[in-house]
Amino acid sequence: MSSFTNLMESRYGISVSDNQEALLVKDLRAIMEVNQVMNLTRITSEEEGMVLHLEDSLTGLPYVNEAPEGLYGDLGTGGGFPGIPLCIMTGRKTVLVDSVKKKVRALENVAADLDLSDLVEGYDGRIEDLALERKGEFSVVTARALSSLPSLMELACPLLCKQGRLVCYKAQPSHEELSMADDIEELLGLKKVIHDAFELSDGSQRCIIVYEKVSKPHIRLPRRVGLAQKTPLTRPKK
């Protein structure tokens, strides 16, 4: 057993097969290579990438596995994290969403090198536009280092099917951010079902917060492009 598979098993109870590990490492190396000519990630060493990209991405796996079967989307995927590692681990059809076209094309090329083209599709556009085109089609979406919780909830809501899940990777959300998110759950028809806090093996703080779509939102979504991130929703006045 390699040190990575050993770590994932002992620390998180996640089994990684030899084949999956080979693909994960190949993905990381390919992204690092693309990163030399295109800014995909601030992480430049493989050692750091093993923790802050691969280990971190995989911590979301148990939460993604609890979602209904079906399509998975990684919102604001950047260098394909956690999207490609979670695709490798789940075998779900995966849509990698980013508004920067050249990043999405680069990820499609990496996916092709990993023989994942049948599973991975890139969407080069805004999440809000994807929501107009593929409303309610996603069983689960993830978001890491994208926006505040209220913005993520609003962006994800129209994409999710009933009982679909939004898995948010956060460092340490403030009380204010958490309380603003609590305030708009009902408006969006989302319910927080999990809030777990733990440390990665390098001591970084990690929180995973999961919302389930329990009913239809009480407002029309998506709002105009940009509003979810510029002017997040707040508690409706009674």
Ligand SMILES: C[S@@+](CC[C@H](N)C(=O)[O-])C[C@H]1O[C@@H](n2cnc3c(N)ncnc32)[C@H](O)[C@@H]1O
């Ligand atoms: C800081 S990066 C995070 C990348 C990756 N998820 C990670 O954790 O390494 C955020 C990415 O989200 C994309 N993004 C931000 N807002 C977006 C939106 N509304 N629609 C699509 N992509 C968006 C940006 O282009 C950027 O690549």
